[in-house]
Amino acid sequence: MNPLDRTARTAGILFLLTFVSAITGAALYAPLLSDPGYVTGPGADTRILFGAVCELVLIIANIGTAVVLYPVLRRYSPAAAVGYIAARIMECALIAVGILCVLTVVSLRQTGDAATYLPVAQALVALHGWTFLLGPGFVVGIGNGLLLGFLMYRSRLVPRPMALFGLVGGPLMSLSGIAVLFGAYEQMSVPSALATMPEIVWEVFLGVYLTAIGFRIKRGVGAQEAAPVPPSMTHRSG
Template sequence: MNANLNAAGVMISQTVPAPVSSHRKSSLTAGILYLLTFVSIPTFALYDQIHAPNYILSSGSGTAVIIGNILELIVGLTCIGSAVALYPVLRKQNEGMALGLVSLRILEAATIFVGVMFLLTVVKLHQTSAGTEALVNSNTLVIMYDRIFLIGQSLMPAINDILLGILLYQSRLVPRSLSLIGIIGGPVLLAGDFLILFDFIEQRAPLIALTAVPVAVFEFSLGVYLIVKGFKPTPGTLNK
């Protein structure tokens, strides 16, 4: 609250907005970036055509795949950004685990970028009307993409969410019930990943989508909570 004199010499008061704390800025940034990770959901439909055995020999457009690639690049960048935004707060709780989370998120983003390169190569083969001799290479690249997708956008997020859930649970920066969703959801997603790795189930089977629901709920709820509420005050975050 500031007091000033007006033209008539009468004292008037002005309300000065309280400065936004660095931790509030971190929570807002991280929350927005977590919600942005959901832009990749349409890729499941956009990539349908590349799983056709003779995709590069078809006359269809590669626009849908390119759009999906752009969405995945956004997700990769948000992976890094969200971890970096959370780091200043989480390191006060456990610096080693916080640094580990940043490192794993960077690795997650790297696998996403590699997967995008695989698909862009497939699109290039399609656009250049590559012959049947390139068909095997194209199908191999798609298989490699599916595997790196499993690692980068399923297995890695599961591990990251377990780690983040534990950090948040211990620090009480968010409601513990929210943290528990990540701690429980991560192993559920990992179970689905191992079923795929050991060929018990197809990667695109509906059951696999169900194993991702708890992690999706955790990340979406966390994003909304961080935007709306921010971090709960703790001895390490109060007035920061």
């Protein structure tokens, strides 16, 4: 397997891992996030801790996708490639704040006088909700959607019609996050789901395509020949 194939497949696996870890983490958090009185009840702390581990895996996989793809993507637009890494780091910073929120609620529930901390616990759950909106609900649209969509469209490393899902779906997802911020509709609502769908299609496609097929490059040649040459690197002679 040549280096570009290895890079593509590693990135694809990491994208798929982000889906698995994000969905699993959200499911495990459900008892804490859906119960306003969780801190005073019997709790499901072990389940919440496993959810936090899943989100730590999500952080690693998120940053991994950007770091693994950077050496290839920078050939087409260094600024956009760096921007993609920055967006991934920002997204993960917000996810990390959300993890700290739920872990703090678990700690408060284990104190001797948990009822005293009920307002604090509810505030932490609300803060987790905002981190989810601003991270996966807004920054992802800029990074994974607009920037990565642009880079993949320009490089033709994946089919251009699919890259359009990122170019269009990313900004649509971010605009939906702003709409939720101003109370136009709930984050878990039909309008929000419809606005998010193109971005989900884009990310699932990337994970499956890169894992199963790899980059759209010529086979049977060296890595330097295989990598498409961006327009900015070409020059005229004579």
